Amino acid sequence: MTFLTPEENGHVTSLWGKVDVEKVGGEALGRLLVVYPWTQRFFESFGDLSSPSAIMGNPKVKAHGKKVLSAFSEGLHHLDNLKGTFAQLSELHCDKLHVDPQNFTLLGNVLVIVLAEHFGNAFSPPVQAAFQKVVTGVANALAHKYH
Amino acid sequence: MSLTKTERAIIVSMWGKISTQADTIGTETLERLFLSYPQTKTYFPHFDLHAGSAQLRAHGSKVVAAVGDAVKSIDNIAGALAKLSELHAYILRVDPVNFKLLSHCLLVTVAARFPADFTAEAHAAWDKFMSVVSSVLTEKYR
Numbered sequence: 107m108t109f110l111t112p113e114e115n116g117h118v119t120s121l122w123g124k125v126d127v128e129k130v131g132g133e134a135l136g137r138l139l140v141v142y143p144w145t146q147r148f149f150e151s152f153g154d155l156s157s158p159s160a161i162m163g164n165p166k167v168k169a170h171g172k173k174v175l176s177a178f179s180e181g182l183h184h185l186d187n188l189k190g191t192f193a194q195l196s197e198l199h200c201d202k203l204h205v206d207p208q209n210f211t212l213l214g215n216v217l218v219i220v221l222a223e224h225f226g227n228a229f230s231p232p233v234q235a236a237f238q239k240v241v242t243g244v245a246n247a248l249a250h251k252y253h
Numbered sequence: 254m255s256l257t258k259t260e261r262a263i264i265v266s267m268w269g270k271i272s273t274q275a276d277t278i279g280t281e282t283l284e285r286l287f288l289s290y291p292q293t294k295t296y297f298p299h300f301d302l303h304a305g306s307a308q309l310r311a312h313g314s315k316v317v318a319a320v321g322d323a324v325k326s327i328d329n330i331a332g333a334l335a336k337l338s339e340l341h342a343y344i345l346r347v348d349p350v351n352f353k354l355l356s357h358c359l360l361v362t363v364a365a366r367f368p369a370d371f372t373a374e375a376h377a378a379w380d381k382f383m384s385v386v387s388s389v390l391t392e393k394y395r
C-alpha cells in the first residue's frame with residue numbers, strides 16, 4: 107500500500123515546491139524552542155536562547171533549522187520508503203543525540219503550523235491532512251531504529 | 254502551569270480579531286480535525302460531517318464560543334468551564350488525547366487566517382492557553 111493517495115501526493119508536491127526550506131526550517135525550529143522551551147535542552151551550545159526574539163533571530167538556530175528541513179525535504183522524495191531513507195538519521199538521533207522521539211512529533215506539528223501561517227487558505231484542510239500523514243511518517247521513521 | 258500576564262494580554266487582544274470570524278473558524282477547525290484525524294469522527298456517529306453541514310457549523314460555533322468564554326474569564330478558566338468540565342467527564346468522556354488534536358487544529362486555523370498576528374510568542378501563548386483549557390476539561394475524569 108502506498109503511503110499517500112495520488113491526491114495527497116499532489117497536495118504535498120505542489121505546496122512543497124513553493125517552500126523556502128531555509129526560511130521555513132529556521133522558523134519551525136525556532137518556534138519549537140519558543141513554544142516548548144524544554145526542547146532547548148538539546149541546544150545548549152547555541153548561544154542566546156533567552157527570549158522569543160533571541161531564539162528566532164539566532165543564526166545557529168536558523169542554520170540548524172535549514173539542516174533539519176533539508177533532510178525532511180529529501181524524505182519527501184522517498185515517501186514509500188521513509189524507514190529506509192531515515193535509518194541512519196534514526197540511529198544518530200538515538201545513539202549520539204539521545205533525542206526522545208516525542209520531539210519529532212512536536213517539531214512535525216510546529217512545521218504544520220508554520221506552513222499554515224505561510225500559505226493561509228492554500229493550506230486547506232485536505233492539504234493539512236496530507237502533511238499530517240507525512241510528518242507522522244517521518245517521525246515514525248526517525249524513531250524506527252531506536253533501541 | 255498558569256498563564257503569565259503577557260500571555261493573557263496576547264490571548265485577549267487576539268481574541269478581538271478571532272471572534273469576528275468565530276463561526277467559520279469553528280467550522281474550519283472541525284473540518285481539519287476530522288480530515289487529519291479521522292478517528293475523531295467516532296464521537297459523532299449522529300452527525301452529518303460533510304463540508305457545509307448545518308450540524309458541523311453549529312457544533313463549530315459551540316466549540317469556539319466555549320473557547321471565547323475561557324478567554325473572557327481568562328483569570329478563572331476553571332470557573333468559566335466548570336459545567337463543560339463535568340459534561341466531558343461524565344457524559345461525553347472524550348479520550349483526553351483528542352484535546353491536543355483539536356487544539357492543534359484550532360491553532361492551524363488561526364495561523365492560516367491571522368499570519369501577521371501569529372508570531373512565535375503568540376503561538377506559544379495560544380498553545381499554553383489551549384493546554385490549560387484542555388486540563389480544565391479533563392480535570393474531573395478520574
